[in-house]
Ligand SMILES: Nc1ncnc2c1ncn2[C@@H]1O[C@H](COP(=O)(O)OP(=O)(O)OP(=O)(O)O)[C@@H](O)[C@H]1O
């Protein structure tokens with residue numbers, strides 16, 4: 001497994017974090033006054049309450065919080081997979097709420113990589129096909145998509161599992177396929193829901209190195225939900241989700 005530069009093109013929309021100010025234009029991701037209530041029978045379950053978060057180009061943010069605090073709910077809103085009850089979420093200059101279904105899917109394909117907590121790989125497709133798919137949807141040729149997918153799968157240590165279907169892979173291998181799939185298009189921002197939860201410390205370290213390399217070389221921003229203190233400590237900032245609000249933790253020691 002190596003962590004050298006995977007691709008030679010910076011993604012569209014990922015400007016340099018260097019010299020970025022607090023100007024709104026420097027953010028790849030902004031959630032403003034976001035709330036999310038779930039309807040439970042006759043009552044409402046408030047999960048997120050009027051909370052804010054902003055991530056600059058090239059910034060790495062760890063989100064921590066106890067089980068049930070709303071971390072997955074938050075990532076779904078940031079990735080435009082769900083809509084807030086109140087507030088707005090902007091990614092690379094576009095509000096999710098202002099985009100129709102197909103424009104949203106296109107914007108997500110161009111700008112966002114997503115590692116779901118439960119992977120969501122397509123069972124009928126091989127590891128290679130699962131990872132190549134976002135590139136194909138984005139308009140890459142089959143040869144280019146396959147080459148990128150193979151390269152990424154090699155980097156997560158699965159170069160010898162390209163033709164395996166998800167059911168033929170271990171839990172940690174499936175998790176790594178999902179990580180490769182999120183990274184394959186070199187998106188502006190990658191949202192990860194406990195990406196190393198099924199991995200041993202050595203393999204988790206390889207994945208962390210890969211994320212840090214992509215962050216440095218391609219200026220990709222990361223929002224990582226994690227219970228792993230080693231991962232959280234390597235992000236630029238940590239926020240804790242408590243009582244529906246994001247609370248900044250002390251600056252991470254890197
Ligand atoms: N579709 C839904 N309908 C009703 N309640 C929901 C729904 N999805 C999540 N919840 C509730 O919202 C709360 C937050 O859920 P969420 O999945 O965001 O938590 P989490 O912080 O990701 O937890 P974990 O660390 O266990 O993954 C939980 O109490 C959950 O039961």
Ligand SMILES: [Mg+2]
Nearest residue numbers: 071072117193
């Ligand atoms: Mg969750």
